[in-house]
Amino acid sequence: MPEITFREALRQAIDEEMERDENVFIIGEEVGEYNGAYKVTQGLFDKYGAKRVIDTPITELGFTGLGIGAAMAGLRPIVEWMTFNFSLLAIDQVINNAAKYRYMSGGQIKIPVVFRGPNGPAEYLSSQHSQALQSLYAHIPGLKVIAPSTPYDAKGLLKSAVRDDNPVIFLEAEMMYSWKGEVPKDEYLIPIGKADIKKEGRDVTLVSYSKPMKIVIETAKELENQGIEAEVIDLRTIVPLDEKTLYESVRKTNRCVIVDESWPFASVGSHIAWLISKNCFDLLDAPVELVSSEPVPMPYNHKLELAVQPSKEKILNAVNKVFYK
């Protein structure tokens, strides 16, 4: 199987969907002539032209709302936010329009739109450009939220997102774009709402998604050397959440550590910790542990910014706790 980058996997997904369905187009800042701020859309402007690869002014609220309106009218837009930090300028459009029009019209309207771009901390970007905002979006009924961690999952899920008839938030990360992984040449789709067991194990369940999956898998390998078989679950989709896979794993391991680069208050991680604590109470041999980012804006200094985020060391400590070590 060919090995490609995360960025190439996303590009293939967009390209294939644009080829398949002429109602699919991509719109955002620098997606066209500049070939993408992070080069996800490289080559697409040359291939499809300005009609379907639309460069916008810096007007996040405006082009996000335009994408929602175009979706309501029957097109299937992919809206690229240069980063999720800038999505905050458009969040009224997402929360009050994308997530609401179907419901408040009594089901008359479909809104097949994908909002995608890098989310979460990168490096040396300080507070306004390094934040993980998935919990805000996951909080809102009416939105689907997807956060893959491998090129394979990214491609299959982005294609499914484009074909979904609902607004989908699709989270990537600057640091992930150059990650490599095997992606088959033949077309495939990955269903939205299905977690993936990235490594099987029987002693402890490690739950994560998106960029932290890398350190979670590395930690699981280290645990193996200590004789602990960790089961690693990649959520892949945050909403709708695959609760079944989580509970089945905890039923087997009786211990659970969640790793989430969100801030901890009312977060994806804290919600899952609550679900597992409530629904697997009798199965647990220890309280569920949550490794999150520290609840502070991101500092610029590299040592400090690393200290703010989940790390292998923090995950190992949490695993020790669920083993009462």
Add this chain to the structure above:
Amino acid sequence: MQNYDMNRYEPQFLKNLLRRMLLIRRFEEKAAQMYGLRKIGGFCHLYIGQEAVAVGSIAALDLKKDYVLTAYRDHGHAIACGMDPKAVMAELFGKKTGCSKGKGGSMHLFDVTKNFYGGNGIVGAHIPLAVGFALKIKYKNEDGAVLCFFGDGAIHQGAFHESLNMAKIWNLPVVFICENNHYGMGTSYERVSSVTEFSQMGAAYNITGVKVNGMDVIDVFENVKTAVQDARQGKPVLLDIDTYRYKGHSMTDPGKYRTKEEIEQFQQQDPVIGLKTQMIERNIINETDYNIIDEELKRISAESVEFAENSEEPPVENIYEDLFA
């Protein structure tokens, strides 16, 4: 009032305008009465006084290919688009038979079969959506146009300015209609606007702005007709339609920020009476005809109440319906 040669218009066309305006007025009077009886709750923004704007504008459209989006003072636009008053009143009552199955209420009326896309409660938030509808028309090489109604309160929102810019750079078929009813809730537009001639605001985006007399349904019709013709050629237009709401911002607003004299001054230019007088002068109708029409519309409004009253509440099981497509 500008002098239009009434002989240019088919009598039936004028009768339709009169009927639609009067239907809205009688419907709104019933809505006010039902609000007083607590049959309708929450926010209820009446359109009385502004009827000529929705009716004159929408008479210039072909709703097989054109679209209408508006804000929360939407009863008039819904009826002007041809929605059944029963479905609208039932929605105000929160009943299952309402156009939005009781999930939208007064501010969220929709009928996609009539290309009427609501009904938005966030000031200015639907303006970018309208541009998205216009993008779809252009993308699909269709011949339609979009009317986007909003109030003077919305004109200072970023959404308005971002939308005008996008509509112009992409030459989209949209007519922006500012219904200047003089007050954003209780604040006079003159107190909060650096430019009070809103038609001038198009100039910042190289968009033609036209001032229209919103108390004269013919002036509205003629100007919107011209604007729609321009829009279909890819020239977005801004209309500043001067109008006045006779009632408060919402049902709970006693309207102490304006004088009786001011209200009377506009009531003397009443759009329904104005058209009626001109039609009587031209012998299209007489006083008796008018009274017969009025009685019929009062009956239709009363029947809409009866229908709403007799309709079932939506079942509680439906709360999770219409969330996702």
